Amino acid sequence: MSLKIQMNSTEAIANKPQLQLGSQCQAVLELEQLLTKLRVYRQPAKGIFDKAVEFAVKLYQFRVFLPPDGIVGPLTWQALDTQSPVNMPVLRFGSSGEAVATVQEVLRLSQHYSGEIDGQFYTLTENAVRAFQKSFGIEADGVVNRETWTALSQIPRGYDPQWFLT
Template sequence: MSLKTQMNSTEAIANNPQLQLGSQGQAVLELEQLLTKLRVYRQPEAGIFNKAVEFAVKLFQFRVFLSPDGIVGPLTWQGLYTNSPVNMPVLRFGSSGEAVATVQQVLRVSQHYSGEIDGKFSTLTETAVRAFQKSFGIEAEGIVNRQTWTALSQIPRGYNPNWFLT
């Protein structure tokens, strides 16, 4: 991405309004076009944020590891423009927490990890990350960085909107 394109994307993200169910207008039309391009929305584009648009937003948010709340704010806009996860931590041996558990879950889906989903970046997780990176043509350093998060987001995972209901 050129610096000019990157600046235009940054400006566009900053200038885009928050969108949610019931929103209408040009920004929703742009949202629908982005979702269509990313193959998560297959309805006619009408500039109306309805339940179908909301579901596509949630599906996209899930794909890029954002909370699937169906509200399009700055992080979702950024993810839409870059088609990649945003604000994800760099993970390595010794890291722990929810992000590590997410990596383990995706690695399990991609059949690179068979260990326990425990949120601990152990030797087993590091070995799985290296194998995953190698299979994606990424330098197999065993560190989950932006490039690895982007590759992980390309692994098809089943999205169940009911998982996130409280």
């Protein structure tokens, strides 16, 4: 049953149109309702993808670690449907790169990490991940998986649209 629901949900997402500034259709109305439910959009739903909708989309994309381009394509639809980050890598001791730096930044904001933002997943980062997981009631295994990414997405972060233009 669960697999059937998941397949129907996946099929529904695959059939969603790409939406962007200027789009006008029923799907925009649905998008506005989802963004309202997620508390990133506070305007009356009109079914018109205007600047306010675009900003709310960018804010949500930023929250779930997607590039905030303001275009609602398959990944954004999936993140909206699951209310969680999608396509995020599993990170563990020894991992490195931009995703690790993002985790370190969010852990610093949540006051679980005080080390350097260096994109290196070693002991200090692993211990911070474990402490974060414990504080969210997640198995404290030190591995950043989907459940941990979802919890990380709940930490408020400042979104500056100008930062992404540079």
